Amino acid sequence: MGEMEELRKEADNLKDQITEARKVVQDTTLQEAVAGTTLVGRVQLKTRKTLRGHLAKIYAMHWGTDTNCSKLCVSASQDGKLIVWDTLTTNKVSAIPLKSSWVMTCAYAPSGNMVACGGLDNMCSIYNLKGKDGNVKVMRELAAHTGYLSCCRFLSDSEIITSSGDCTCVLWDIETGTEKTIFAGHLGDCMSLAVSPDFKMFISGACDFTAKLWDIREASCRQTFSGHESDINAIGFFPNGNAVITGSDDATCKLYDLRADQELITYQDSGIMCGVTSLAPSLSGRLLLAGYDDFNVNIWDMLKAERVGVLAGHDNRVSCIGVSSDGMACCTGSWDSFLKIWN
Amino acid sequence: GASFGTGMERVIVAMQDPDMGMKMRNQRLLITVIPHAMTGNDVIEWLIQKYNITEEEARHLGGLLVQYGYIYPLREPRSLLLRSDDSPYRFQTPYFWTSSRWPATELDYAIYLAKKNIRKQGELVDYEKENYSILHKRINHTWDFVVMQAREQLRASKQRRKADRIVLECQEQAYWLINKPCVNIRRALGRNRVKSSICLESFMKYSEQYLHHDPIMSGCLPSNPWISDDTSHWTINTDMLRVERWSFSFMELLNDSMGRREFMIYLEKEFSAENLCFWVACEDLRHGESSKIILKVEEVYKNFLAPGAARWVNIDSKTMERTLEGIKRPHRFIMDDAQMHIYFLMKKDSYPRYLKSELYKNMLAKAIVPQETKKSVFPFMRRQRHSSPSPAMVTQATEDDGKAKGAGPTGTSSTTNSQI
DSSP states (O other): OHHHHHHHHHHHHHHHHHHHHHHHTOOSOHHHHTTTSOOOOOOOOOEEEEEOOOOSOEEEEEEOOSGGGTTEEEEEETTTEEEEEETTTTEEEEEEEOSOSOEEEEEEOTTSSEEEEEETTSEEEEEETTOTTSOOEEEEEEEOOSSOEEEEEESSSSEEEEEETTSEEEEEETTTTEEEEEEEOOSSOEEEEEEOTTSSEEEEEETTSOEEEEETTTTEEEEEEOOOSSOEEEEEEOTTSSEEEEEETTSOEEEEETTTTEEEEEEOOTTOOSOEEEEEEOTTSSEEEEEETTSEEEEEETTTTEEEEEEEOOSSOEEEEEEOTTSOOEEEEETTSOEEEEO | OHHHHHHHHHHHHHHTOTTTSOOOEEEEETTEEEEEEEEHHHHHHHHHHHHTOOHHHHHHHHHHHHHTTSEEESSSTTOOOOOSSSOEEEEOOGGGOTTOSSOOOHHHHHHHHHHHHHHSTTOSOHHHHHHHHHHHHHTGGGHHHHHHHHHHHHHHHHTSOHHHHHHHHHHHHHHHHHHOOOOOTTSOSSOOOOOHHHHHHHHHHHHHHTGGGOHHHHOOSSOOHHHHOOTHHHHOOSBHHHHHHTTTOHHHHHHSHHHHHHHHHHHHHHTOHHHHHHHHHHHHHHHSOGGGHHHHHHHHIIIIISTTOTTOOOOOHHHHHHHHHHHTSOOTTTTHHHHHHHHHHIIIIIHHHHHHSHHHHHHHHHOBOOOOSSOOSSGGGOOOOOOOOOGGGOOSOOOOOSSSSSOOTTOOOOOOSOOO
16 A cells, blocks of 8 residues: 555665665775685595484584683584584593483583583573583573574673574573573574674574674674575674674575675575575685585685585585684584584 | 654554554453553554555564564563564554654663662663663763652652553663663764775785684694594694784784783783783673672772772773772673773783784794694695505506605604695
8 A cells, every 4th residue: 555655665765875875885896806816726625533423413513612622512413412522532521411302502611611502492501511520410591582592602601692583682691590681683583693703792693584793782783784585594703703604595605794884795606506504614714614405515715705615425414514713623513413523 | 764753653553543443452461451452463464454465564564663662562571573473562652652853862761770770679781780870970960860750750650550550661661672872972873884895805814814824724733633643733832823823913812821821921021910910800700700790890999990909000080980980880891991991002012012022032933833744735635545555466566656655544654844
């Protein structure tokens, strides 16, 4: 009707103004800017270890960051277990049985003292790895979300951020088990989140096709990035914290610069027609490793936006990927129930 | 803008039309009955009917109405979503409409926060506590008025029926969630966008600088532990790459525990170690347990900020004044300004001098460039390794392609080739 048309027109008008402002700073194309850089040669990584032990689909994995545990990682599977692995020896450091087997995410605290997980139980459960008697026990159950837990990341041993199918992200106080801040604004399920290197901000990707940058201290959304044509499943920061990398069901990955406030690079190939499930940059940011629904991981030269390698080795979808904090190894987890270490 | 608002207002007015508008009823919120409310489902159905649109469009439009504060949720007031179920919602009173020319002043916001604070101790969340602190300083001259107004409003609301009181509190909370004034001056009002050419150049520079530190790109010495099972890479403490990285940025130095230790030794020689100690204490406050915040803030004040403190840090008077004021209502971000000031002080002054110092130069000289334990060039350019053929199968000399010289699968040979 007439009113709806007017509303639509006004909204489009506002959007156009923002697009214009962004165009003004587009003073170069990607090709021109990186013309002086040489293409990375063909990148071939091999499977060095296979971590066997899960009995069902693996949904998430996360590397430890502490210098004492840079070879440890935690994985979550719908067999109802969280396993902490020594990826060098392939030994299981801990095998934690979960109350709910419908787990979708897991995280390792930077200190190495705790891990967290959550999923269709709408809760984030925190486990203390360094309990007095050596047993791993549930420390807290953070419950308040009204939708599934899609992702969680520790800021410290006292704070954790979660993203949920209820379209919000939440900052929790672990000690008291309460919500400190709710970040609302997405219009679709939040699927993934990543914390900035300085721990002052975080980004979230959602099923409304946008990514949002949030200021933790001011509890507000600083920037919103659109351009994807389908759900954003994976998100991460470029290592210097100045850009956001997203992976989507539209089969592309994109790089959004925070200071230019817009998309600068799209990683796509006519031969790739399936969704991106997970992503991780290499330590220098030169390479982007992204997991896809077609069971492969594609390796991209991030600056030239060209594919320079493939990791083929899983027999089912690659659901999660991570590069260790010292950049030495890449770990992939799959619905085929295995984790693989590559370099 | 304003015109966008009036469009939504027309929709809202139509929704409340007595004949063609939405059918409202009493909704239950825990044990209290709230009158004149509707469910999320009702809203969506009405929009579909009235404007002849799809459910998806109705959800989107309805969502905007909630986001801009014309409709607010009774349950979970902070989750500004329109749920297509029986969650109860209410129309926001026009007094609180976003587009009203009556702007949300700092005074009103201060009164709202004061009410919240008086009503229940500890009800303010971190960013609200911070805003409260800032406002208290900024409009200090009228603070008596603020408190008086807050008390007056609380007294008046106590005389209302519980249902009405809850409704008003919900309305107010919903309003301020959306319209809180930008109290923190540091938040830039306009956004300065950087040219894309400069951004792309910065990414190139970064990856170039870190190229040799990226093991997937450049390999690592003495060898990659997952290939050689040799873990000495992690036990070599002061390798060249690690020490070199401290010169890339101040954060790299501070993030490395050994770098921090070395920097502390340098600062002690310069008699300015209190700066780093202060910075570390602030980090501990920011990321530590909530229950220890008050104690930690007291400690920091006693050790670093109080007149005559043992490790007094030199902060400019404005920042010091703001910090001391804020300490009266401590929260985890209270030291951010002071910490930032000291951080930049160290970054501009002590850090560059450290990099030129004998201490750092000696560190670099001592640092090891590990001997490579395997013959290989870049890992991803490594040629195929075959196991040595069984002697019984050898009938002719194997080609000398430089591949299988000496080293077996477990790579225990020493090499004579030069390091990378």
